Amino acid sequence: MSISRSRLSEPVTKFKVENSWSFDNLTQKDTNYLTHCYHRYPAKFIPQLARRLIIENSLDGDIVCDPFYGSGSTILESILQNRIALGTDVNPIAHMITMAKTTPLDPSKISKTKLSLHHNIKNSSSEENHDIPKELSKWFDQETYNILNNLLSQIKLIKPRKLQIFFLCAFSHILKTSSYWNNGSVKPHKDKTKFLNRVNDPLSRYFSQVNKMEIRNKQLIDTLSPKIIKNLDFYRRAFVGDLQNLPTIDKSSLIVTSPPYVISYEYRDIHSLSLSFLEDFFKDIPSKKHFIGSSHRKSDDKNLYSHTGGLIADSLLSSSKSLSKTVHSYFIDMQNFFHKSYDLLKTNGKMAVVIGNTALRGVDISNTQVFDEILTTIGFTEDKIIKRKIPFKCLPTTRDPKTGRFVSSNTTHNKSYSHEYIMIYSKN
Numbered sequence: 001m002s003i004s005r006s007r008l009s010e011p012v013t014k015f016k017v018e019n020s021w022s023f024d025n026l027t028q029k030d031t032n033y034l035t036h037c038y039h040r041y042p043a044k045f046i047p048q049l050a051r052r053l054i055i056e057n058s059l060d061g062d063i064v065c066d067p068f069y070g071s072g073s074t075i076l077e078s079i080l081q082n083r084i085a086l087g088t089d090v091n092p093i094a095h096m097i098t099m100a101k102t103t104p105l106d107p108s109k110i111s112k113t114k115l116s117l118h119h120n121i122k123n124s125s126s127e128e129n130h131d132i133p134k135e136l137s138k139w140f141d142q143e144t145y146n147i148l149n150n151l152l153s154q155i156k157l158i159k160p161r162k163l164q165i166f167f168l169c170a171f172s173h174i175l176k177t178s179s180y181w182n183n184g185s186v187k188p189h190k191d192k193t194k195f196l197n198r199v200n201d202p203l204s205r206y207f208s209q210v211n212k213m214e215i216r217n218k219q220l221i222d223t224l225s226p227k228i229i230k231n232l233d234f235y236r237r238a239f240v241g242d243l244q245n246l247p248t249i250d251k252s253s254l255i256v257t258s259p260p261y262v263i264s265y266e267y268r269d270i271h272s273l274s275l276s277f278l279e280d281f282f283k284d285i286p287s288k289k290h291f292i293g294s295s296h297r298k299s300d301d302k303n304l305y306s307h308t309g310g311l312i313a314d315s316l317l318s319s320s321k322s323l324s325k326t327v328h329s330y331f332i333d334m335q336n337f338f339h340k341s342y343d344l345l346k347t348n349g350k351m352a353v354v355i356g357n358t359a360l361r362g363v364d365i366s367n368t369q370v371f372d373e374i375l376t377t378i379g380f381t382e383d384k385i386i387k388r389k390i391p392f393k394c395l396p397t398t399r400d401p402k403t404g405r406f407v408s409s410n411t412t413h414n415k416s417y418s419h420e421y422i423m424i425y426s427k428n
């Protein structure tokens with residue numbers, strides 16, 4: 001394939017914002033409706049955005065795919081719209097959350113299990129000290145670790161697996177708030193003062209999350225079509241693993257996804273508490289290099305189809321050779337992802353990619369332009385690019401000027417992320 005220059009008629013940054021796609025009238029409560037409240041996740045979709053893309057670009061019974069499903073927003077919204085949901089994520093925590101969010105459970109089984117969990121915890125001792133694994137010792141004091149460890153050993157006894165996943169999901173959700181992890185930070189930052197003025201009570205936090213999820217489970221049962229509930233494994237095909245391993249036999253009509261950004265989040269770090277506590281529950285724990293966008297990842301030195309992508313990597317060379325390599329690797333990963341998407345889609349199928357442009361060390365990372373060049377070289381055609389405002393309450397909008405990682409907005413004034421783009425392309 002040859003190298004492409006963008007065929008976009010004008011830079012996307014000059015596009016007019018389409019307000020109806022910004023959803024800035026929605027509160028956090030609105031975006032956490034139904035089972036979307038089960039677990040926090042960085043860069044989570046506004047479910048209403050995924051839903052609108054699904055309704056406008058696919059039909060009942062179509063396969064809708066998200067190869068980076070994260071907390072499963074697209075997967076849940078697809079089955080709510082009577083589509084077949086297909087997807088994968090390399091992060092086992094993402095898989096656990098997605099399975100919990102999309103599995104309606106018998107309410108009486110939840111309440112019975114909750115009661116016996118209560119009872120067993122009361123009657124078992126958490127006084128005995130257990131060795132805190134090295135990766136957790138920074139985050140928990142001995143007493144909190146004992147309580148959590150005791151709770152987890154009770155959850156381990158829950159059967160069947162789908163019921164256990166529900167209780168595990170609540171456990172994973174409360175780990176950060178029960179630890180010294182700085183609540184406002186998407187990086188592993190310690191807040192030593194966190195429990196100076198208040199008591200750390202992980203058990204009441206846990207059961208209050210379970211109570212909330214119990215109510216939402218009932219709502220899920222009332223909202224999902226009975227046909228989907230009866231044939232859940234057919235309608236919800238959520239895999240765990242690298243997107244390149246996603247089966248392509250049944251072709252999708254639509255892909256709705258938000259890929260990772262380059263060196264923005266280290267997903268392995270962000271979920272380190274859950275991954276350490278729950279490691280026995282997962283077959284494989286991926287290392288940082290398995291996550292696209294990670295600075296630890298090195299992709300093959302393939303030919304990049306995007307002229308702009310090459311220029312961006314070259315511009316970074318003078319400030320950091322390794323950063324230039326990471327950015328180049330990221331674009332190659334995205335190129336491989338777009339090739340895979342082409343295989344996954346039916347002829348005339350559509351892909352909606354939600355992405356923003358950013359900046360690193362003063363160099364503009366024009367993801368939209370690079371993606372457009374790659375997509376058109378592969379054989380996609382542009383349908384529409386929508387510019388939307390990101391409501392500040394939903395996503396961090398600032399990057400650390402040195403590292404380029406997302407940080408909370410009170411630590412820097414380097415705003416780089418107030419808009420994003422929905423790139424809708426067709427396979428002809």
Ligand SMILES: C[S@@+](CC[C@H](N)C(=O)[O-])C[C@H]1O[C@@H](n2cnc3c(N)ncnc32)[C@H](O)[C@@H]1O
Binds near residue numbers: 045072074089090
């Ligand atoms: C921006 S998040 C997706 C968030 C999602 N839209 C949601 O609503 O929660 C990007 C996801 O890509 C996943 N990811 C990174 N590298 C991957 C790979 N090689 N294969 C599959 N998923 C990957 C990360 O684990 C992360 O969950």
